[in-house]
Each structure stands twice: as structure tokens, then as C-alpha cells.
Amino acid sequence: AVLADNNYEVALWARSETQVDEINTLHTNSRFLKDAVLPPNITATTEMGTAVTGAEIVLFVAPSSAMRDVAKLAAPYISEDAICIHATKGFESVTYKRMTTVLLEELPISADRLVVLSGPSHAEEVVRKLPTTVVVASANVEAAEKAQDAFITPYFRVYTNKDVIGVEVAGAIKNIIALGAGLTDGLGFGDNAKAALLTRGLAEISRLGNAMGANPLTFAGLAGVGDLVVTCTSKHSRNWRAGSMLAEGLSLDEVLSRMGMVVEGVRTTSAARELAHEYGVEMPITEQLFAVLFQNKSPRSAVESLMGRGRTHETEDLPGV
Numbered sequence: 535a536v537l538a539d540n541n542y543e544v545a546l547w548a549r550s551e552t553q554v555d556e557i558n559t560l561h562t563n564s565r566f567l568k569d570a571v572l573p574p575n576i577t578a579t580t581e582m583g584t585a586v587t588g589a590e591i592v593l594f595v596a597p598s599s600a601m602r603d604v605a606k607l608a609a610p611y612i613s614e615d616a617i618c619i620h621a622t623k624g625f626e627s628v629t630y631k632r633m634t635t636v637l638l639e640e641l642p643i644s645a646d647r648l649v650v651l652s653g654p655s656h657a658e659e660v661v662r663k664l665p666t667t668v669v670v671a672s673a674n675v676e677a678a679e680k681a682q683d684a685f686i687t688p689y690f691r692v693y694t695n696k697d698v699i700g701v702e703v704a705g706a707i708k709n710i711i712a713l714g715a716g717l718t719d720g721l722g723f724g725d726n727a728k729a730a731l732l733t734r735g736l737a738e739i740s741r742l743g744n745a746m747g748a749n750p751l752t753f754a755g756l757a758g759v760g761d762l763v764v765t766c767t768s769k770h771s772r773n774w775r776a777g778s779m780l781a782e783g784l785s786l787d788e789v790l791s792r793m794g795m796v797v798e799g800v801r802t803t804s805a806a807r808e809l810a811h812e813y814g815v816e817m818p819i820t821e822q823l824f825a826v827l828f829q830n831k832s833p834r835s836a837v838e839s840l841m842g843r844g845r846t847h848e849t850e851d852l853p854g855v
């Protein structure tokens with residue numbers, strides 16, 4: 535919708551005929567965006583070739599679990615000089631690769647045509663043109679600026695950044711912390727606990743990101759603190775809602791089937807735990823979330839484990855401190 539507002543002819547690929555028909559005839563996407571009316575210059579198709587052939591910009595927004603399959607489908611139709619942008623927040627399952635790595639492996643383009651878009655940007659608010667700020671990161675400043683130019687509107691402000699790793703790691707890991715925020719809110723643990731979770735969550739994001747080669751300053755920006763705050767506090771957050779349902783005592787399977795939308799933090803918890811081991815960094819919140827999600831640990835005893843950890847300094851493990 536933002537690109538369409540900027541007068542691009544937007545071709546949207548989807549798998550469902552019903553959804554495609556609805557978008558083309560009623561200009562709504564009621565399953566995901568209730569009664570929001572989409573701009574008329576968005577057309578939908580189930581044919582990937584129709585959507586992608588000749589496109590100047592190709593935007594990937596599949597869940598992380600589907601990114602490789604979708605990229606494989608799109609690859610034959612993407613021209614070498616297209617700019618490819620993704621807005622997906624997660625790692626690939628099993629390989630734990632970042633999304634730009636997956637795209638580079640599948641698409642006929644080089645890293646200097648690849649961009650990640652991230653930051654606090656719930657679709658429900660963007661489609662209503664409520665003020666939103668995001669960051670676009672690329673190894674190539676010109677590609678980031680092209681993405682900035684394509685997306686920037688008076689209600690959607692876009693900053694550039696060179697730190698692809700930092701932006702991707704921040705966007706993925708904040709979902710784990712948001713699951714935790716939903717849990718603590720659901721358990722009635724109060725505002726002090728949530729503030730602690732966000733702050734120590736940011737330490738965890740920074741620690742892993744730094745070990746993976748990110749710029750520590752990225753975590754103070756929109757993809758870091760910005761997205762962490764919105765995902766841990768917004769009623770729109772799927773991860774927060776999933777956490778609060780877990781606190782009510784629902785099983786993970788029940789929560790996921792009730793959500794009916796992707797909750798990236800669940801898979802990301804397993805991925806981040808593996809990456810933490812691989813890079814030799816401590817991620818205690820992630821460890822406890824893993825135990826709650828996959829080892830039947832109760833949320834209350836997870837909080838007790840976090841509060842009962844050995845004494846430590848606040849800043850010595852943070853990059854740049």
C-alpha cells in the first residue's frame with residue numbers, strides 16, 4: 535500500500551485464489567487487514583511470473599520458514615538489475631541463516647542489490663497511514679537509497695543503514711523478547727518486570743548481534759529499541775499475544791492454531807539458542823523461553839530462574855562498554 539501510494543504499479547503474489555479475487559475486486563484483504571481499503575493500483579495474482587517479470591523492485595514478505603521456497607519460485611523471473619528487498623523477521627529453520635543469506639543463495643542478484651527493511655511497523659497501522667518510521671539496510675548505499683526513495687511518504691519515514699547483520703538480528707530476536715513480555719503481562723508481573731525484560735532483552739540482542747558482526751549502534755535504532763518497544767507493548771503484536779495466551783495456560787499448539795498468523799518468535803527461540811551456543815554468548819531470556827516453549831517449564835519458574843541467576847555487572851558484557 536505504501537508503494538502504491540507512491541504511484542508504483544504493485545503486483546502482489548499470493549497462493550489463495552479467493553484472496554487474490556478479493557484484492558482485485560473489493561480492494562480489501564479482510565482476513566489480515568479487516569476493512570482497510572487498499573489502493574486501486576495494487577493487483578493480485580497467483581502467477582509468480584506475472585507478479586515478478588520486469589519488476590524494478592521485488593519485495594519479499596513471506597514468513598522466514600517459507601522464504602527459501604518463495605525465493606526459488608521467484609528466482610527465474612527476477613532480472614539482474616532488480617532491487618530485492620525483504621521485510622521478514624526471523625532466521626531459516628535448521629540452517630539458522632539470516633534472510634539475506636537465503637535470498638543471496640536463491641536469487642540471481644548480488645549483495646549490492648539486496649536490502650532489508652525493518653523497524654516498528656505493524657501493518658494494521660501502516661495501512662491506516664499512521665506515522666511510522668523504518669530502516670532500510672544494504673551493503674550498498676545506493677540500493678538502500680533506492681529503497682528509501684521507493685517507500686518514503688509523509689506518513690512512512692525511511693532511514694538508511696549499512697548494517698544488514700544488525701538490522702536482521704535485531705528484527706528477529708525482538709520477537710523472543712515480545713513472547714516473554716506477553717508472558718509476564720499475562721502473569722500480572724507488572725511494569726517493573728516488563729521494563730527489565732525489554733532492557734535485558736536488548737542486552738541479549740546486542741550480545742548476539744555483536745558476536746555475529748553487527749554495529750552495536752544499530753540496536754539503539756529503529757530496528758533495535760524501536761521494534762522491541764512496539765512488539766512488547768502493542769495490541770497488534772502476534773508475539774506478545776501468543777505469550778499472553780501461554781500465560782493463560784494454553785499449550786503452544788493451541789496458541790498457534792488460535793493465532794492463525796505467523797508467530798516468528800517461536801522458531802526464532804530455537805534458532806537464537808543454537809546461534810548463542812555457536813557464537814559462545816549468553817542469552818538467558820532465550821534459554822528460559824526455550825524451556826517454556828519446548829520443555830514444559832512453567833512461565834513462573836522461568837522467571838524465578840532468571841531472577842535467581844548468579845550476580846553480575848550490568849554493562850560489562852555489552853559491546854562498546
Ligand SMILES: NC(=O)C1=CN([C@@H]2O[C@H](COP(=O)(O)OP(=O)(O)OC[C@H]3O[C@@H](n4cnc5c(N)ncnc54)[C@H](O)[C@@H]3O)[C@@H](O)[C@H]2O)C=CC1
Pocket residue numbers: 549566595596597598599600603604621622623624655656657658794795796798
Ligand atoms: N504483520 C506485520 O505487521 C509485520 C510483519 N513482519 C514480518 O513479515 C513476515 C510475515 O508476517 P505476516 O505477514 O505478519 O504473517 P501472516 O501470518 O499474517 O501472513 C503470512 C502469509 O504468508 C503466507 N505463507 C505462509 N507459508 C507460505 C509458503 N510456504 N509459501 C508462500 N506463502 C506462504 C500465508 O498464506 C500468509 O498469507 C514475518 O517475518 C513478520 O515478522 C514485519 C513487520 C511487520
Ligand SMILES: O=C(CO)COP(=O)(O)O
Pocket residue numbers: 623653654655656709712761764765770771772773774796797798
Ligand atoms: O515486527 C513487527 C512489528 O514491527 C510485527 O511483530 P508481531 O509479529 O509480533 O506482530
